[in-house]
Amino acid sequence: MSTPSSRFAGHGLGLRREHYRDFLETDVPVDFVEVISENFMVEGGQPRHILRQVRERHPVALHGVSMSIGSADGLKADYLRRLKSLADEIQPLFVSDHLSWSRIDHFNSHDLLPLPYTEEALGIVCRNIEMAQDTLGRTMLFENPSSYLAFGDAAMTEWEFLRAMSKRTGCELLLDVNNVFVSATNHGFDAHAYLRGIPAERVRQIHLAGHSQGTELLIDTHDSPVHGGVWSLYAEAIALTGPVATMIERDGNIPPLADLLKELAVARSIGEANARMRQVAA
Amino acid sequence: MNLAQMQREFQSWLVTASDDAAQRLAGGHVAGLSVYQNNYRVQLVDCLRVSYPHVQTWLGEDAFLAAAITHIDNSPPHAWTLDAYGDDFGETLALLYPDNPEVHELAWIELALSRAFVAPDAGPLTLEALSDIDWESARLHLAPSFTAHVVTTNAADIWSALQQGIAPPESEMLAKPAAVVVWRRQFTVVLEAVDAVEHAALLQLWENGSFDALCSMLVARLGESEGVAKAGALLAGWVGKELLAGVAA
Known part of the structure; x- marks a missing residue:
């Protein structure tokens, strides 16, 4: 079993192209940055050069979107080799991906597709996680996805699946609070029960993001500020997990960095309030 | 299921x-x-x-x-x-x-530039590195980002105009096919048209890297004195443009 990730309780932002200059030329007040791993799993050129420069200033978390941990036909060795090369160089805080699948046979959807929460899927996911962690030589974090489809043959809830997966493989969790909110709304489950059901002690990082109302369902769009209901759920989440690395994810309608830092300040203040309550309670 | x-x-x-x-x-x-x-x-x-x-x-x-x-x-x-x-x-x-061959030739240019952007880092080769080498056995390595293509239209001119944000020329067929090359200088990708002789020379070098073989090809094509002079001129130009990444004796 891989060594667990160290606890890190800072506040960060996703590094996006629009803010490269800010991060390279100014002292951005964040405790870490998160990058999309695949954008830097290239052989050379400016992307890796920029990441090296940012890494000199900030701790970096690697967040992948293409491992496809739920693929029935296993993981791709070439993908893992590229990710290991990047992780070995960057020495990230965390290496994470999603509890989802993207690829089967020769087809790669490049989307985070839903898994049925069955015993068969649990076995396959755990086998793939063990392969990834063995190859990378580190414990990985897996993020709960937003989903728009539930399977009728599910044998357990998503939080039960996450708990079993974490227990079997030793993997840790990236709790996306917005995804809990979106999926709970779409599928009608209790978001509070979800937070109480996951193994809070395994959560190493939290994502916060915005979503949009689709025709019938909430859509995880990352193109707007964090919703009020998500902030409330975040306060509840960190009361359970204790202080963990927290960040704002923004992938569309990207505003000036100052706007994201204001949002991040909200997360900091909620964290501080939670810490005070813990002190009082102690 | x-x-x-x-x-x-x-x-x-x-x-x-x-x-x-x-x-x-x-x-x-x-x-x-x-x-x-x-x-x-x-x-x-x-x-x-x-x-x-x-x-x-x-x-x-x-x-x-x-x-x-x-x-x-x-x-x-x-x-x-x-x-x-x-x-x-x-x-x-x-x-x-x-x-409309300019359409897929324009697509080739954009694909080549994006690939060069993330190609492996290397070099560049300096003139100093070329001193005291055995030219008969020397093998020159092109930048890993290098690629070349034969075009039949003015797609390179169209790309250049669009890149500069100015009105592109009408598409037209060239009088005879020409070559364009793409590579990366540090972190800047470059598109350049080359004449038939330079294109052949670069392809020769791309295939086996031998400077001796390159000279032989140019001599066969241009004659003894012009071929040797051309080899020297091309070599100096490629070093200046950071098209070369290394040399092995």
Whole structure:
């Protein structure tokens, strides 16, 4: 079993192209940055050069979107080799991906597709996680996805699946609070029960993001500020997990960095309030 | 239905929007499935837009979108990264626009530039590194980002104009096919037209790296004195343009 990730309780932002200059030329007040791993799993050129420069200033978390941990036909060795090369160089805080699948046979959807929460899927996911962690030589974090489809043959809830997966493989969790909110709304489950059901002690990082109302369902769009209901759920989440690395994810309608830092300040203040309550309670 | 069967049904839904797959996956309740279908197609269209901005400008929004939809319908993604999805878009454009070769030649240029952007780092070779080497056995290495292509149209001029944000020229066939090369200097990608002799010289070097063989080829093509002089001039030019990454004796 891989060594667990160290606890890190800072506040960060996703590094996006629009803010490269800010991060390279100014002292951005964040405790870490998160990058999309695949954008830097290239052989050379400016992307890796920029990441090296940012890494000199900030701790970096690697967040992948293409491992496809739920693929029935296993993981791709070439993908893992590229990710290991990047992780070995960057020495990230965390290496994470999603509890989802993207690829089967020769087809790669490049989307985070839903898994049925069955015993068969649990076995396959755990086998793939063990392969990834063995190859990378580190414990990985897996993020709960937003989903728009539930399977009728599910044998357990998503939080039960996450708990079993974490227990079997030793993997840790990236709790996306917005995804809990979106999926709970779409599928009608209790978001509070979800937070109480996951193994809070395994959560190493939290994502916060915005979503949009689709025709019938909430859509995880990352193109707007964090919703009020998500902030409330975040306060509840960190009361359970204790202080963990927290960040704002923004992938569309990207505003000036100052706007994201204001949002991040909200997360900091909620964290501080939670810490005070813990002190009082102690 | 086991996991592998479900994932193949899902693939079928994404690629063909098959009613049968929707029925088997979700009992015909397509609201959720439609979100995934929409995400899949929008993401691929966006990828092609980002990969081929000048092709999009050249064709116009409607024609580009139609070409993108044709490509998505005929070429489902398979590479490890979304960034590689557009790698064979030029082939779709060649089929859609058989009488407009500037379209797929423009696509080749944009693909070559984006590949060069993330090619392995190397070099550059300096003039100092060329002193005291045995020229008979010397093997020169082109920059890993280097690639070359023969074009039949003024696609390079069209690309240059679009890159500068000025009105592009009308497309036209060249009097005879010409060559363009692409490589990266530090972090800047470069597109340049080269004449037939330089193109042949670069291809010779690309194949086996031998400077001696390069000289022999140029002498055979241009004669003794002009061939040797040309080899020296090309070598100096390539060093200056950072086209060379290294030399091995």
